[in-house]
Amino acid sequence: MKTSHAFAAAAAITIFSGFWPANARPDSGQPTDSGVIPVTIVESEGRYTLFRGGEPYLIKGAGIPGWDVSRFAAHGGNSFRNWRDNRSPDGLKILDEAARHGLTVAMCIPVGRERHGFDYDDEEAVARQFEMARNEVLRYKDHPALLVWIIGNEPDLSHTNPKVFDAINDISEMIHELDGNHPTTTALTFSFNPEMISLVKDRMPDLDIISVQKYADVINVPRYIEEAGIDRPYFVTEWGPKGHWEVSKTSWGAPLEATSSEKAAHYLSNYQRAIAAHPDRIIGSYAFLWGQKQERTPTWYGMFLEDGSETETVDVMHYVWNGEWPDNRSPRIDAMTLGSNSSDQDVTLNAGSSYLAEVIAQDPDGDPLSYRWEVMRESGAQQEGGDSEEIPEVLHGLIEGAGGSVNVMAPAEAGAYRLFVYVHDGQGHAGHANIPFLVNETDSTSSGI
Secondary structure: OEEOOOOOOOOOEEEEOEEOOHHHOOOOOOOOOOOOOOEEEEEEOOEEEEEEOOEEOOOOEEEOOOOOHHHHHHOOOOEEEOOOOOOOOOHHHHHHHHHHOOOEEEEEEOOOOHHHOOOOOOHHHHHHHHHHHHHHHHHHOOOOOEEEEEEEEOOOOOOOOOHHHHHHHHHHHHHHHHOOOOOEEEEEOOOOOHHHHHHHHHHOOOOOOEEEEOOHHHHHHHHHHHHHOOOOOEEEEEEOOOOOOOOOEOOOOOEOOOOHHHHHHHHHHHHHHHHHOOOOOEEEEEEOOOOOOOEOEOOOOOOEOOOOOEOHHHHHHHHHHHOOOOOOOOOEEEEEEEOOEOHHHOOEEEOOOEEEEEEEEEOOOOOOOEEEEEEEEOOOOOOOOOOOOOOOOEEOOOEEOOOOEEEEEOOOOOEEEEEEEEEEOOOOEEEEEEEEEEEEOOOOOOOOO
16 A cells, blocks of 8 residues: 655645555554554644554654653653764664653664765765665664654755755655655754755655754744745754854853753743644654753753753753643752853953852752852864864862852963853752853953953
């Protein structure tokens, strides 16, 4: 039995699936003999719905790069996406771990990026990539935890050769021939300009779902979708805090990071306004990042700290997935100052001088709070697309005191630095904030202090 995965606007109800074996009809609601659980997308009167095993499947998702998925499941998440490279766990291990916790996986098949040197005019390299993808599909396609295939992550970022999209479409066609049970997509930064819209329509017609990755700009995605006129359902495969490229900067170019509390409010507002309010076209989303990573700072994108502490953003995701807040909430950060100035006031210090730093924090449950202060050199990373960065050097011996008010000694060496504060509740939760500052060589009166 075959049902089309083309998008026929004339049909009142269309099932997007690919090739379906007789024992795995998309409306059967039963696993196949191999244990695979069929996944389909049904369109009815302009509204798209994802089905798994014949039942509507509401994705409660996040991106997880090898992090502990047990806490994700405990907080109410049901599906996670991954990013695959030569450092990633084996795909079967990922799927098996998901199945143990009743979760599904949007499985990424890595494809080469031009910005990393892949040449899409090299036919032999493209053929090897296609064969790699084919082997991946054959290996994972019957696993019951598999939900969808993501063919490459941000292949459009800094691309110049449109053949990358031809290669993705070829892999999608191959998947539909080998695996009639799981839809295909690719995760795009998607500028939504006319050229990119044409590339998606003309060069990747075989994809079942269009996936976009937006941060502050996610609020505009519903409008972008409407204006693009692409007749397919959408995933938002990454969304989260304001990106480091989307925020104000100091006069020396350091991006201003929001506090953990400001980020949590941003997650909640954007989820409600940009994703939950538009279920007709946005059929699933994966918040970024259920884990921790260094990207400009160690705290910018992760919902966790490096020690595993949960931040307020985890509370928010628990709320949107369950309709109620967790029993114990994370500390809230209300304000942070260095030398009586906040992060947006171009804080400049004199080398070797001491300055008062303060944080105002509270705990919703009345748990006693502890504080950790840390000075780092400012990251000089220029990577894009989430590429690996080195963690900046931590400088010791510069903090005097404890609690929510301490003295900070400006480093002796002139340059750009950042002061961090971490506030813990003793229950596995934390809040955080930071202020970038510049150290002068002179002992003249400091600006902004």
